[in-house]
Amino acid sequence: MTRIEEAIKQSKFQDVYQKALVNLIYTANCLRDEQVRILKPFDLLPQHFNVMRILRGRHPKPVCPGEIKEVMLDKANDLTRLLDKLERKGLIQRNLCPTNRRKMDITLTQAGIELLEKMNHMMEQTHETLKGRLSEREAASLSHLLDKLRG
Amino acid sequence: MTRIEEAIKQSKFQDVYQKALVNLIYTANCLRDEQVRILKPFDLLPQHFNVMRILRGRHPKPVCPGEIKEVMLDKANDLTRLLDKLERKGLIQRNLCPTNRRKMDITLTQAGIELLEKMNHMMEQTHETLKGRLSEREAASLSHLLDKLRG
DNA sequence: AATATTTATTTGTTGTAACAAAATTCGAAA
DNA sequence: TTTCGAATTTTGTTACAACAAATAAATATT
Numbered sequence: 108m109t110r111i112e113e114a115i116k117q118s119k120f121q122d123v124y125q126k127a128l129v130n131l132i133y134t135a136n137c138l139r140d141e142q143v144r145i146l147k148p149f150d151l152l153p154q155h156f157n158v159m160r161i162l163r164g165r166h167p168k169p170v171c172p173g174e175i176k177e178v179m180l181d182k183a184n185d186l187t188r189l190l191d192k193l194e195r196k197g198l199i200q201r202n203l204c205p206t207n208r209r210k211m212d213i214t215l216t217q218a219g220i221e222l223l224e225k226m227n228h229m230m231e232q233t234h235e236t237l238k239g240r241l242s243e244r245e246a247a248s249l250s251h252l253l254d255k256l257r258g
Numbered sequence: 259m260t261r262i263e264e265a266i267k268q269s270k271f272q273d274v275y276q277k278a279l280v281n282l283i284y285t286a287n288c289l290r291d292e293q294v295r296i297l298k299p300f301d302l303l304p305q306h307f308n309v310m311r312i313l314r315g316r317h318p319k320p321v322c323p324g325e326i327k328e329v330m331l332d333k334a335n336d337l338t339r340l341l342d343k344l345e346r347k348g349l350i351q352r353n354l355c356p357t358n359r360r361k362m363d364i365t366l367t368q369a370g371i372e373l374l375e376k377m378n379h380m381m382e383q384t385h386e387t388l389k390g391r392l393s394e395r396e397a398a399s400l401s402h403l404l405d406k407l408r409g
Numbered sequence: 410a411a412t413a414t415t416t417a418t419t420t421g422t423t424g425t426a427a428c429a430a431a432a433t434t435c436g437a438a439a
Numbered sequence: 440t441t442t443c444g445a446a447t448t449t450t451g452t453t454a455c456a457a458c459a460a461a462t463a464a465a466t467a468t469t
Binding site (some may be wrong): 110111114115116117122123124125126127128129130131132133134135136137138139164177178179180181234236237238240241243245246247248249250252253254255256257258 | 261262265266267268274275276277278279280281282283284285286287288289290315328329330331332385387388389391392394396397398399400401403404405406407408409
């Protein structure tokens with residue numbers, strides 16, 4: 108499955124914009140499916156992984172759900188139960204913020220950090236494959252086009 | 259929100275590949291959210307819309323669920339209930355395939371065709387905005403890079 | 410022809426997403 | 440300080456997604 112036409116068995120598109128949009132959605136779905144596959148043994152979803160990476164980015168400083176939601180790739184309007192799961196699995200800790208009791212202080216536990224390492228390691232392989240497919244210039248160009256598309 | 263760094267408030271990425279991947283997921287989420295917003299008044303989701311477009315592509319020839327699933331942008335492993343909903347809303351018709359009674363013949367109803375027209379029309383606006391942001395060359399280039407990325 | 414295998418769809422179950430509304434706490438204004 | 444409004448998270452509810460298993464019909468095998 109290389110070109111989008113073969114992938115979704117459609118030989119002609121309305122125009123080149125339509126084609127790019129369809130291709131973008133399709134490609135993102137492929138990447139997501141691959142990530143789901145990698146995370147499955149850990150019983151986590153991309154959303155959980157994304158939250159853990161956000162937490163690691165500020166570790167050991169705690170982050171509150173509101174701040175997490177702000178920077179999530181896919182804003183969860185259901186963050187509470189997403190965090191519930193991570194807490195049940197012992198990957199994060201929830202503490203009342205001492206300065207503002209409306210907020211919760213969320214931090215990765217040691218177990219969370221270690222699991223994240225493992226997951227990152229497994230993602231590395233996909234990452235390496237990608238490097239073989241696009242040059243640095245092309246990756247940068249792709250990013251730039253996506254920025255333009257969002258306006 | 260233009261550049262991905264501002265969008266998710268992260269100033270540095272591991273490398274340009276990581277950045278492109280994150281940007282791709284984020285951008286696809288934006289497009290999906292926009293589509294969800296447009297479809298909301300019709301009480302349909304992108305998956306439903308995708309199925310209807312597939313049906314229209316072959317109309318008036320019937321298509322069976324297996325063929326639909328094959329070309330969906332996001333393969334639904336739950337196509338039955340997805341079709342249930344479209345049928346409840348009178349947008350599609352389900353008939354036993356006369357030559358193979360394992361299969362179902364799915365076709366758009368007249369109401370389905372008309373609703374699809376309306377939805378397409380509403381999507382046109384987004385489509386026009388896009389044309390202002392990317393040249394035809396850029397759109398083609400984006401599509402090409404996505405093809406390469408998938409390998 | 411009878412049985413097994415494969416194909417195609419449906420059903421059951423569980424977890425997650427979307428949305429609205431509730432609950433709690435903070436900060437500001439009267 | 441009491442009240443009001445805003446900020447923050449949680450809860451309730453419904454619909455959707457993922458996965459496995461079940462059903463049913465066609466095809467192949469013996």
